[in-house]
Amino acid sequence: MSGVFYFISAVTVAGALAAVLLRNTIHCALALAVAFAGLALLFLSLDAQFVGFVQILVYIGAVVILVVFAILLTRDSEAPNQGVYSRTWLAGLVITAAVFAFLAWAVLASLPGLPRRAVAPAASVQDIGNALMTRYVLPLEIIAVLLTAATIGAVIVAMHEKARSK
Amino acid sequence: MTPLTAYLLVAALLFAIGLAGALTRRSAILVLIGIELMLNAANLNLIAFWRYGPHPEFLTGMMFAIFSIAVAAAEAAVGLGLVISIYRHTQTTDVDQITRMKG
Numbered sequence: 167m168s169g170v171f172y173f174i175s176a177v178t179v180a181g182a183l184a185a186v187l188l189r190n191t192i193h194c195a196l197a198l199a200v201a202f203a204g205l206a207l208l209f210l211s212l213d214a215q216f217v218g219f220v221q222i223l224v225y226i227g228a229v230v231i232l233v234v235f236a237i238l239l240t241r242d243s244e245a246p247n248q249g250v251y252s253r254t255w256l257a258g259l260v261i262t263a264a265v266f267a268f269l270a271w272a273v274l275a276s277l278p279g280l281p282r283r284a285v286a287p288a289a290s291v292q293d294i295g296n297a298l299m300t301r302y303v304l305p306l307e308i309i310a311v312l313l314t315a316a317t318i319g320a321v322i323v324a325m326h327e328k329a330r331s332k
Numbered sequence: 333m334t335p336l337t338a339y340l341l342v343a344a345l346l347f348a349i350g351l352a353g354a355l356t357r358r359s360a361i362l363v364l365i366g367i368e369l370m371l372n373a374a375n376l377n378l379i380a381f382w383r384y385g386p387h388p389e390f391l392t393g394m395m396f397a398i399f400s401i402a403v404a405a406a407e408a409a410v411g412l413g414l415v416i417s418i419y420r421h422t423q424t425t426d427v428d429q430i431t432r433m434k435g
Contacts, residue, residue, distance in 0.1 A: 171335075175342045182346050182369055186353035191361060198365050201346075205372050212339070212383040217375075217397050224401050229368060229408045236361055236412040240419040251356050252428050258355025266348035273340040287388030294398075297391050305395075309402045316406035320413035326420075 171211060178204030189250050191237050199230045213286040216294050339380035347373035360415045360425040364408065371404045 181201030185194045202225040209218035252258070298306050350369030353362055375397045382393025419425050422432075 171338065175338075179342070179345055179349070182349045185365055185369065186349055186357070186362070191359060194362060194365060198368070201369065202372065205346075205376060208339070208342070208376060209379055212379050214379045214383065214394060214397070217379060217394060217401075220398065220401055221372075221375075224405050225368075225372070228405060232408055232412050233361060233365065236415055239416050240361070240425050250358055250362075252358050255356040259352060261355060262348050262352040265351055266344060269344035269347065270341060273337055273344060287383065289388070289391060289394060294391060294394065297395060298398075302395050305399055309399055313402060313406050316410050320409040323410070324413035324416045 171208075174204055174207045174211060178208060192234070195230055195233045195237060198233065199226050202226050202230065214289065216289070216291050334384075336380055336384040340377060343373045343376040343380070346370075346376065358426045358428055360418065360427050360430075361412070363427060364411045364415065367411075368404060368408060371400065371407075375400050 178201055181197050181199075181204055184197035185201055188194050188197060202221065206218045206221040206226075209221055347370050350366040350373060353366030353369065355366075357363060357366070378393045378397040378400065382388055382391070382397075385393065415425055418430060422430060424430070
């Protein structure tokens, strides 16, 4: 593995750790943007250009901005006086360690599985568009309906109560 | 270590970090951030298997990742809307204090 991969992985994991561990929620959201950017670079290093740029557009451009808006709307950025970790943090850490140990064991135990591929597969945006419009057209339509329904639902759920009680 | 193994290990680490965030933080927004990290770790797995799998020309893993990103965006919008709504009712986003449905 090249040094570029280790560098990107280190940045991504450090961003994710900061997003989970920092006290200030705004700092967590910014660290989350770093983690998402690192993941986009990992996608690019896997020759998935389209997914990498979609990751930047959707996650850094939309999801992180949504998170920041939610933090500002709920005044969540003030650090709480009784600590940022839940009462059941020890059980959570034990579950997390068990899950990671199992996943790492499963990955390492299945080492000689797939053949080593040196040649990058060709996946141009045109190929992806053709696949989306032919073989995957039904999932695409369902996703369109889901996104519309979710957006309308989010607006209705977050809408002010007084408008409804009139 | 093959490249696929390295990517899968990074994805497993990111998943564990996201799970730790979702399970140990008080703030509901941080729980959502942890869930987003877990979804992204799954996407990394899908792309890695697409890249090193036997039939990358079918684009299956990449399609899964694209649809997963779309579903994650919808999930983030609805989840954060729910957090704002809960905050309006209870004036808190602390998941330890939202115990109204506790039996």
